[in-house]
């Protein structure tokens with residue numbers, strides 16, 4: 001029943017503890033037989049397939065087809081595919097916010113990879129938090145893995161206008177709030193925004209994380225932007241299954257792929273694609289799992305020296321299907337080549353240098369600009385410091401109004417999400433377009449850090465045609481959103497950060513040039529206000545209590561402190 005010196009593979013990995021290894025193996029093989037597999041298959045190495053179908057996750061609607069395609073690749077390469085479920089996070093169906101459950105899914109993924117017998121694993125995710133959760137879990141688990149994404153939705157049409165989730169969702173909703181679209185038309189638009197399977201069609205968080213997986217090298221080259229409904233996606237999934245088997249024969253550990261250099265490449269790619277602010281949190285968390293930290297100073301340096309070259313919504317014009325047709329992320333990497341670390345390793349065992357040796361056959365310059373003719377000469381995102389955000393904040397300059405970059409305004413403060421919902425449309429709200437809207441208590445500890453940082457323009461100003469204002473919070477915002485919005489203020493108001501001290505009428509100064517957000521109130525006064533700070537009660541039981549007690553602040557990726565290797569925990 002086994003030779004102790006032989007490497008352990010397949011069903012012999014991690015036997016269940018019954019106090020008798022022979023019996024454990026006998027029992028496991030006996031029960032595996034009940035799944036209907038032959039002895040030949042029983043002795044094969046195993047590729048686990050972490051699948052995440054759910055009726056609550058429309059973005060994963062084609063999961064069964066992808067699982068079948070990955071399984072086909074695994075079988076053809078000579079291993080046994082074993083699909084297994086983990087929790088699935090459908091962005092718009094989770095209360096209070098999917099962010100609260102990313103770490104739960106990461107734990108689920110890590111523990112199921114480690115607890116079950118598998119030599120390698122293919123992860124299939126797509127919707128915003130699923131890919132970050134899978135990457136975090138798989139990096140910590142340490143087994144060779146390949147990331148497959150479900151792919152972006154295709155676009156649709158509304159009265160002749162091309163539409164796709166979800167930058168257009170926000171644009172149309174703004175028009176509706178401003179009274180320029182009626183009830184009937186907004187109902188029509190509702191049927192057109194998300195008309196196929198797949199993830200949001202623009203460069204939102206899901207598309208950004210798919211791109212980052214490809215740039216890091218944990219997903220196949222060319223895979224990020226293939227539309228969900230395109231047959232190429234199934235062929236790519238099949239090849240991913242095959243690659244997972246190659247990883248068993250010639251292992252590449254996750255930490256051989258996720259290195260300081262590949263993480264820097266990923267941050268650089270994030271800037272070049274005009275990607276989501278959320279990706280800073282997710283990439284920070286995933287890198288920390290591998291013991292890697294990139295400072296905010298380094299992040300800003302990368303942003304300042306990297307042009308934004310991808311012309312997709314919300315910072316530009318196109319959709320993910322256009323990026324795919326234009327040359328995909330490989331086309332972007334070719335353009336960024338002089339700025340990249342080229343000795344990083346991809347999941348197929350090739351270096352980025354080898355991958356980029358052959359020039360691209362076709363680049364559509366409408367969507368992938370050259371570095372000489374960029375959408376913007378600098379990267380899409382920057383981090384801010386200053387007295388209001390001593391540990392950092394994030395600003396998406398690519399999706400903001402340049403005339404507001406250097407501005408000072410009067411604070412109009414909302415103490416909570418409930419307060420915001422109650423008063424933002426009050427006709428008596430004392431607010432002008434030059435004011436700064438401030439939302440408190442929407443950070444990770446207070447509420448799980450929902451995507452509430454895209455504060456709506458107060459209705460009375462929206463009706464006057466006001467489209468943008470400076471908005472400040474400790475919340476996140478959707479990667480599909482746009483505006484002059486300062487996010488991820490840290491420390492958050494809920495734990496007594498300076499944001500907690502802001503009062504109606506205070507002056508605040510934003511300087512994107514200096515990368516600062518400052519509360520123009522004397523230090524002693526801020527200290528006096530904070531001395532009277534009283535935290536709001538936190539959940540006392542279950543996962544929500546664990547979350548509130550363990551979540552780190554945004555600049556540390558909002559991971560749980562106990563999941564981060566000691567040398568990375570800050």
Ligand code: FES
Nearest residue numbers: 059127199200206
């Ligand atoms: Fe799933 Fe946008 S809701 S990616």
